[in-house]
Each structure stands twice: as C-alpha cells, then as structure tokens.
Amino acid sequence: MCDNCGCSEMEGRENIFLPKEVKILRAEQVTEHEKHFTLRMADESPFNFTPGQILEVSMFGFGEIPIGLASSPVRTASFDIVIRGVGRVSNAINQLGKGDSLFIRGPYGNGFDLENMRGNNVLVVAGGIGLCPTRSLIQYIIDRREEFKNFTLFYGTKDPKSQMFHDDLAYMRKAADIQYFETVDRPDDNWQGHVGLITELFKRTEVTADTRAVICGPPIMFKFVMRELHTLGLAADNIYVDLERRMKCGVGKCGHCQINDQYVCTDGPVFKSSEIDNLEEAL
Ligand code: FES
The missing domain is CATH 2.40.30.10 (Translation factors)
Incomplete structure (x- = not known):
C-alpha cells in the first residue's frame, strides 16, 4: 500500500x-x-x-x-x-x-558517454564548482588511464582560494600523462599561474578533431567554450555539457527540470552539444 x-x-x-x-x-x-x-x-x-x-x-x-x-x-x-x-x-x-x-x-541520469571517450583524447573544461561532477570522470580516467589517449583538464576559478580538491590538483600538476592547466580571474600575491578567461587556455594545448570534450561550469562559460570548440573543428556530437540545474525529483515526475521536450534528470544531466544547440533555455 x-x-x-x-x-x-x-x-x-x-x-x-x-x-x-x-x-x-x-x-x-x-x-x-x-x-x-x-x-x-x-x-x-x-x-x-x-x-x-x-x-x-x-x-x-x-x-x-x-x-x-x-x-x-x-x-x-x-x-x-x-x-x-x-x-x-x-x-x-x-x-x-x-x-x-x-x-x-x-x-x-545518464552519466558521461564513456564508450565514445575510450580510445580518444579527452578534454574536460571545468569552471568553479563544475569541477565536482566532472571529478567523477577525471578520477575514472586516472584510474583507467590506459583506456584513453591524451587527457587534458582546464580548471578555472574566481580566485585561488576557490580552488577545491588540492590533493588532486597537486597530483595533476606533476603527472606526466595529464595535461593540466588552471586559471583564475583574480590572483592573490602567491598565485603563479595563468590569469584570465578559461578560453585563453586553448592556446596552451592542441585540441584535435578526435577529442571528446566535456564542459561543466557557470552558464556564461558554456557558450564561450562551445564556440571555441566549434572553431577548433570539434563535431557537436563529441562535445558534452553537464547540466544539473533546476532538478527536484530526479526521476522524471515533477517537470521542474524540463527544457522543451528534454528532462535534465532523465535525458541528462549530460547532453551532447548537438542535443541542446536549439534549446535556447538550456544554457
Ligand atoms: S527533476 Fe523532476 S522531472 Fe526532472
């Protein structure tokens, strides 16, 4: 009953x-x-x-x-x-x-399309708290490193004290098989890294057409990073965005997360760029 x-x-x-x-x-x-x-x-x-x-x-x-x-x-x-x-x-x-x-x-939800990522280069672009959901993928790639080709992480935060997972970052800064780049908007006196927009990090690495890219962060970042990836020749089917906003029930019952005919909780939270390009509200 x-x-x-x-x-x-x-x-x-x-x-x-x-x-x-x-x-x-x-x-x-x-x-x-x-x-x-x-x-x-x-x-x-x-x-x-x-x-x-x-x-x-x-x-x-x-x-x-x-x-x-x-x-x-x-x-x-x-x-x-x-x-x-x-x-x-x-x-x-x-x-x-x-x-x-x-x-x-x-x-x-669906999670990341690991099948499409295996055997390919993977680029994760994480802004602010966007590093949290993508950390499940980042750690997975580190744990199964041999299944993926080049792995690159761009991580951008407002300032150095907003960075999270300090042990992970220290590991990635030294790891020979990870290309890790970080940037902040507002440096403090000790910051030695890059200052500026996360999209400026694209100059520091090569993104090839066989790269699978994942974007997670504030909505404003999605648009600029997607534009950059499209310019670099990545197919919209190989660009994934992680949208976790507006969810309530999590199981497709309340309609709270609905964007046109898509439910973020059951169709996502990970969408291909090609699936949301026409959903103005999504970003
Ligand atoms: S969160 Fe309720 S339908 Fe998606």
Whole structure:
C-alpha cells in the first residue's frame, strides 16, 4: 500500500522516493561555501554508479537536493559529494560531520558517454564548482588511464582560494600523462599561474578533431567554450555539457527540470552539444 495516501497504487512496486541511509566517513570544509563529504552506505553495501550521474541527498526535517557524484565508481569503498551551502537544505547538511547520517536516492541520469571517450583524447573544461561532477570522470580516467589517449583538464576559478580538491590538483600538476592547466580571474600575491578567461587556455594545448570534450561550469562559460570548440573543428556530437540545474525529483515526475521536450534528470544531466544547440533555455 502507498505510504503517502493509502491507495493500492504502490502494491508490489518499489517506492522510488524511498531514501537510503549513508554514513559520513569524512567531512571537510574546502572553501568558504563548499564542504566535501565522503560517504558509505549505512549497511555497507556497494554503491554502483556511472561518472556524471547524480544523487538526491536529503536530511530529515530540511528537505532534499540534487548533487552530482564527485568520485570515481572504480573506488568502491566510498563515494564523494560536495555541497555548496547556499540554501536551507544545503546549509543544514553542511553542519554535519564525520559519523552523522544523510539519506540518498539514486543514482539518476545518464552519466558521461564513456564508450565514445575510450580510445580518444579527452578534454574536460571545468569552471568553479563544475569541477565536482566532472571529478567523477577525471578520477575514472586516472584510474583507467590506459583506456584513453591524451587527457587534458582546464580548471578555472574566481580566485585561488576557490580552488577545491588540492590533493588532486597537486597530483595533476606533476603527472606526466595529464595535461593540466588552471586559471583564475583574480590572483592573490602567491598565485603563479595563468590569469584570465578559461578560453585563453586553448592556446596552451592542441585540441584535435578526435577529442571528446566535456564542459561543466557557470552558464556564461558554456557558450564561450562551445564556440571555441566549434572553431577548433570539434563535431557537436563529441562535445558534452553537464547540466544539473533546476532538478527536484530526479526521476522524471515533477517537470521542474524540463527544457522543451528534454528532462535534465532523465535525458541528462549530460547532453551532447548537438542535443541542446536549439534549446535556447538550456544554457
Ligand atoms: S527533476 Fe523532476 S522531472 Fe526532472
């Protein structure tokens, strides 16, 4: 029987809205607004997902928010999310720490098209908090490095203190098989790297027509990066954008995430550029 209204609608069916408990193994405030959580299912069962998929994360008494997974599914002992404290639910979650519980539904959405990426060059262009959902792909490529050709990451933030995942960045700065380039808009006195728009990083590397590109970041960045990639000759089918905005239910029921005939939660959150080129609202 349905728990909500007592009707027989749910009989014999799994309740897709029922969350499962997870334990917080680690919680670290990584920037002024973002907190990085490492989680494990409370019953210690494995949690399987594809890079780029999302979770609905909830805290009783406060509500639920959609969040992209921020770790590689190859690392099965735990999984990561990063919460930006910008509202009632996210601020409440960010008060939690190691040993506390959260609740999740999912994973949902399509994730990245790994088949189309394997055997090819991959370029990830991440702006600000866009590094969080793309980290699941970045770590996956690092874990299965032999399956991909050149791997390049462009990472742009407002300023140096907005950078996240410092250990990852330190590793990538030194890794011989990763081309990592970073930029900030507003440097501090210690910043030695590039200053300026993320699109300026294209001058530092070669993007060939067999590259598969992934873009995730603020909407304004999408347009400029897409334009650059089109100019470099990348086919629209080989450019992916990760859109996580406006989701609510995560399972195609509420219509909140709908852009024309596309549902971000079930058709996305990863779309080919060719799929959204005509959806003005998408970016
Ligand atoms: S979030 Fe409800 S339909 Fe997509």
